Amino acid sequence: MKQKRVEKTQVNEQNTEMSTSVRKPFILYFFIVCVIVAVFTLVISIFCYSIVCFQGEKEKVYIESIGDLEPVNAAIVPGASVLANAPEAKAKDRLDAAITLYEKGLVERIIVSGDVSEVDIMTAYLVLKGIPSKDLACDDYATDTYESLARIKEMYQGGIYYFCTQKLYVNRAKYLMDQVGVEGRTICVDTMQYINPTKSWWREYFATTKAVLEGLFRDGTPRNSVSEKTFAEVPEQEENQKHTTASEMPIPEDSRTTDPNLSDNYDVEKAVQYARQYAFERNREYPEFEENCTNFVSQCLVAGGIQMQGDGEISKSNRWKSVNTDAQWYSVSQHIKEHGHRHYNTSLNFVNTNEFIKYFTEVKGYELSIYDNTYDGKLEYYQQVSCGDVYILYNVQGEVDHIGLITGIGDMNAYYCANTSDKRDYSAFNISDILYPQIGILHMSGKK
Numbered sequence: 001m002k003q004k005r006v007e008k009t010q011v012n013e014q015n016t017e018m019s020t021s022v023r024k025p026f027i028l029y030f031f032i033v034c035v036i037v038a039v040f041t042l043v044i045s046i047f048c049y050s051i052v053c054f055q056g057e058k059e060k061v062y063i064e065s066i067g068d069l070e071p072v073n074a075a076i077v078p079g080a081s082v083l084a085n086a087p088e089a090k091a092k093d094r095l096d097a098a099i100t101l102y103e104k105g106l107v108e109r110i111i112v113s114g115d116v117s118e119v120d121i122m123t124a125y126l127v128l129k130g131i132p133s134k135d136l137a138c139d140d141y142a143t144d145t146y147e148s149l150a151r152i153k154e155m156y157q158g159g160i161y162y163f164c165t166q167k168l169y170v171n172r173a174k175y176l177m178d179q180v181g182v183e184g185r186t187i188c189v190d191t192m193q194y195i196n197p198t199k200s201w202w203r204e205y206f207a208t209t210k211a212v213l214e215g216l217f218r219d220g221t222p223r224n225s226v227s228e229k230t231f232a233e234v235p236e237q238e239e240n241q242k243h244t245t246a247s248e249m250p251i252p253e254d255s256r257t258t259d260p261n262l263s264d265n266y267d268v269e270k271a272v273q274y275a276r277q278y279a280f281e282r283n284r285e286y287p288e289f290e291e292n293c294t295n296f297v298s299q300c301l302v303a304g305g306i307q308m309q310g311d312g313e314i315s316k317s318n319r320w321k322s323v324n325t326d327a328q329w330y331s332v333s334q335h336i337k338e339h340g341h342r343h344y345n346t347s348l349n350f351v352n353t354n355e356f357i358k359y360f361t362e363v364k365g366y367e368l369s370i371y372d373n374t375y376d377g378k379l380e381y382y383q384q385v386s387c388g389d390v391y392i393l394y395n396v397q398g399e400v401d402h403i404g405l406i407t408g409i410g411d412m413n414a415y416y417c418a419n420t421s422d423k424r425d426y427s428a429f430n431i432s433d434i435l436y437p438q439i440g441i442l443h444m445s446g447k448k
Helices: 002-056 089-103 116-128 146-155 167-180 197-218 268-278 294-305 353-363 375-384
Strands: 070-078 107-115 136-139 159-164 184-188 320-321 333-338 341-347 366-372 390-394 400-410 413-418 423-427 439-445
Touching: 002 167, 002 197, 002 366, 070 089, 070 146, 070 184, 089 107, 089 116, 089 159, 107 116, 107 146, 116 136, 116 400, 146 167, 146 197, 159 167, 167 184, 167 197, 197 375, 197 400, 268 294, 268 400, 268 413, 268 423, 294 333, 294 400, 294 413, 353 400, 353 439, 366 390, 375 413, 375 439, 390 413, 400 423, 400 439
Parallel strands: 070 107, 070 159, 107 136, 159 184, 320 341
Antiparallel strands: 333 341, 366 439, 390 400, 390 439, 400 413, 413 423
């Protein structure tokens, strides 16, 4: 019996050795195949990206430099992310550019494409901004840029168009316009720095491969013909219908703007006037960010007379530049003619929330007070807040989440203006104590 067990063990060992000897070449071959496929994919993607960038560079223009454009048939606005009742940053930039083109008489209509939720919110925004329904068209069957352009070509049988999108996407847009046979130019609509730029770039990098493949294997006709799935209708506005935008809301009757310290160099009334003017607009002398609250407050303080510290050089190649320096707080800009838009240089203290608060408390010596977002906390807050102070919201982790400028003190209330979540004379106490358990004041009219 012992001899049999030994023989069986030897057989098992031989089988294991044979199995291992078979697996090793297989793993090696599999690895080699994977490397070849990866290299091939990389080469193809680089090739496609190069083709799209080379061809797409043709005839693009920035929205800031449209003075020499000729009138065309329509502006095309591709879909982008939207909130429940408003377009997000990229969609808003595209829509605002189309509105500018329309108001300057450079387009006869605006065509919005995307999924149903995007199209509904984006067209509602255009109507809210005063674009007549008769001059709007919306296509909620366009699944991507190629499909959108193919359906527009079929719908209108020609025409010349301005395609409004971010600089990151204009090369692919122009490439697809040429492939589909839609005549026109691309408009770079960028007015701000968007969040997650690296992620967006990688997505666009691989999207160029898809664009080249679509150009090769599709014949310029849409998958969904407009004869079967036509453009959606935009509801007509009634003559007596009046849209009220947030910027049209009056200042609360009980709001009073007073300067608590007339002997300092901070003119609260000028800071408040600036805050109210640019709560829903943007001053192009300054950069804009998708998360713009700190940049906005810094601008208000400058308008009120608080002096900038530092002065950075403008880059001729990079449109946006932020410098991380403890003792500087500044923002400068210059219009670069050869690029057709403004270039900006800011200190991080000017545009980053945590660095802003650190600069004014540790470097400049301003006082910071924090209160619980409760009845007693709000009462204490109300007794100490002044117009021109910086309003601070702290999240559940105790981190600064948002800031604004106090613009008025009312009867047991305080009001503020802010960017990002644009607010003008909004109640500082009408804030969720669950989302923001603490609120703060950076006292700008007094120091410790």
